[in-house]
Amino acid sequence: xxxxxxxxxxxxxxxxxxFIIGIACLVFIxxxxxxxxxxxxxxxxxxIVFGAVILWKYYYWTRPENKDKYxxxxxxxxxxxxxxxxxxxxxxxxxxxxxxxxxxxSISTVVFAILGNLEIIDNSNLIVIYLSGLTIFLYIIGIIxxxxxxxxx
Amino acid sequence: MSTRGECYCLKNKVEMLxxxxxxxxxxxxxxxxxxxxxxxxxxxGKYNPSLELAFVISDYFGKSIEQxxxxxxxxxxxxx
Numbered sequence: 001x002x003x004x005x006x007x008x009x010x011x012x013x014x015x016x017x018x019f020i021i022g023i024a025c026l027v028f029i030x031x032x033x034x035x036x037x038x039x040x041x042x043x044x045x046x047x048i049v050f051g052a053v054i055l056w057k058y059y060y061w062t063r064p065e066n067k068d069k070y071x072x073x074x075x076x077x078x079x080x081x082x083x084x085x086x087x088x089x090x091x092x093x094x095x096x097x098x099x100x101x102x103x104x105x106s107i108s109t110v111v112f113a114i115l116g117n118l119e120i121i122d123n124s125n126l127i128v129i130y131l132s133g134l135t136i137f138l139y140i141i142g143i144i145x146x147x148x149x150x151x152x153x
Numbered sequence: 154m155s156t157r158g159e160c161y162c163l164k165n166k167v168e169m170l171x172x173x174x175x176x177x178x179x180x181x182x183x184x185x186x187x188x189x190x191x192x193x194x195x196x197x198g199k200y201n202p203s204l205e206l207a208f209v210i211s212d213y214f215g216k217s218i219e220q221x222x223x224x225x226x227x228x229x230x231x232x233x
Contacts, residue, residue: 079187082186083191085187085191
């Protein structure tokens, strides 16, 4: 029917994918004892829970009695996503988060350097190098993206 | 250019026109495909719409942009 939106089959496939990966991780943990088991248990929990939620949503929204409700929901989601004021607010909040991130990273670098020099923590050099690198990376990538967008618009 | 407490502000008649049509903010927002909060912010002057949205609004009311949006000197946060 024209104008009637149904939940895409992709959602079902993605949900099933997550669920299968989660189960696979769970089976692996139960069968083998490795150093990665804690990470794999995290993957298993996420995969099973997330997959089950997506599959449940697919089942719920594809039921015929929920068709109209789903259309209304997707329309309002679409409006919320493309709303120009909200887009502008998202851009602004991203900008503030970027600036705050750089400030926090810079301060953290200095704090870790001091803690290292005072021998309060070991191996502070690695942390300081990583934090400095990340700060420089963020700053440079900010300039590159700005210039790219400047050429585009 | 603005002096203290005064500015060139974009004012609009969106609220008046919407009420004349007997629409709620929610209904009007749906019609022009923006969120209700955006309509509210435009009406209170907290947010100035893009040129594109201004055209959509003026087209909806069947008026020109100048009839709805007025760029004039006034006090900041002036009460309506």
